[in-house]
Amino acid sequence: MNAQTMWPEIIQGGMGVGISSPKLANVVSKHGQLGVVSGTAVALTMARKLMDGDLDGSIRDALSEFPYPEIAHEIIAKYHQTTPSDASKDKYKGVPMPSLDQSSALTDLMVVANFVEVVLAKKGHQGKVGINLLEKLQIPTLPSLYGAMLAGVDFVLMGAGIPVRIPSVLTELSNHHDTYLPVKIADDAEHEPTLAYFSPTAFSRGKTLPKINRPKFLAIVSSATLAIHLNRSQLGSPDGFVIETPIAGGHNAPPRGKMQLSETGEPIYGDKDIIDIKAIAQIGLPFYLAGGFGTHEQFLYAKSLGAQGVQVGTAFAFCEESGMDPELKKQIIAEIKHGQSKVKTDPLASPTGFPFKVVEAEHTNGLQEVYETRKRICDIGYLREPYRKADGKIGYRCPSEPESDYMAKGGKIEETIGRKCLCNGLVATLGLGQKRRQGAIERAIVTAGDDLKYILRYLRPGEHSYKAIDVLKILLGQRFKTAY
């Protein structure tokens, strides 16, 4: 953390679902940089962890700090299993999918799950903690932000869309005012904008509202034009920016202009996609560079361009403290050692339509031939798109659901081609995959940036794993002897 400005120099990027775990964010924040948890789908993952027994008790500990104990008790009563489910036999019970008319119980779960992530990330230190959300996933946004703010989150980071209303939403929520977000509805030319609402007073059932601070907002963007547009918005400017290049892990901005694909079927980025860093620096707000900034040299380079620092994801995703299933981490690190692991920028995999980086790791759904053995099913639903039905009501569809269901909802068959169920795949990456028939378990889909092949640089000689502190030391130039 820069002592003069209290802005961090390193942001450990938010990585959904659950990869940037509270444990990871906690250790990064404890060392004076910005640890970020991901708020994406944590209502579902917290419910599944409770079904698995919450063996270390950490979730129930955090829940005991929730300002409205009766809401926390209801959630424990509903999901916590004292005899944890037998991984080989029991299916996780369903958690409702997000929708505009979702039950208050699901809204409660979203608020509480985001609260828990931030409380755990903040435990035992005075450092700052951030939360990351995706703009595209609009329905859970308001309850997620409010839950994180009840836990005292210091920064909100949002990209994957144009988060223009977030500065004013944060101000409204910090004053416990009712607020709303316009939600994009497909096939909806004639209607008024549809709004997702959240009311702090309704949520608290009229009880006393605790004092909460307004977190700083960093918009994650991939162009100077968007940064300038957000900065000039009448709805308020972000407090800073994360500027992400297309080699970053997770979702990437599509190339400008018509999408052209390489021989391997990956989007080709060209001159038009080069980010005008000078124009961003001229805005005058703190900014961070992200996407391939995992070394001290890159960190210094970012600083030389006027950046406050860097945001790094891939290096942290595979460290011991990340939320990824430890066996999967071990497997991928071993594959890299053998020169086998490859990251593909898949233009189709994500139902959002954004390019998405997929690690082609053995036995995972990142491999096309493995994915093709999966029977399509949609039962998590975070990436469903609301659409207007013929009768005027709102329905929900996802191009990764069974093709016939999607088409029955007015979706086009060509939209379904190559789409993957990221909801189930990303949740399985944490070791929380749903059990299917005949003992099958949903397989993981792992995402990482192009830097994946370089993560061996964080390993000490003779070691097969590394810790978040090793990444921080390399980034800050406090070198130790590495194995590769």
Ligand SMILES: Cc1cc2nc3c(=O)[nH]c(=O)nc-3n(C[C@H](O)[C@H](O)[C@H](O)COP(=O)(O)O)c2cc1C
């Ligand atoms: C496993 C993984 C998951 C990610 N998930 C998200 C996400 O949910 N939201 C987001 O804004 N960025 C996400 N990212 C991007 C990171 O926050 C960060 O900006 C990026 O990883 C930086 O580039 P690098 O991977 O080259 O370090 C993810 C990255 C990884 C590696």
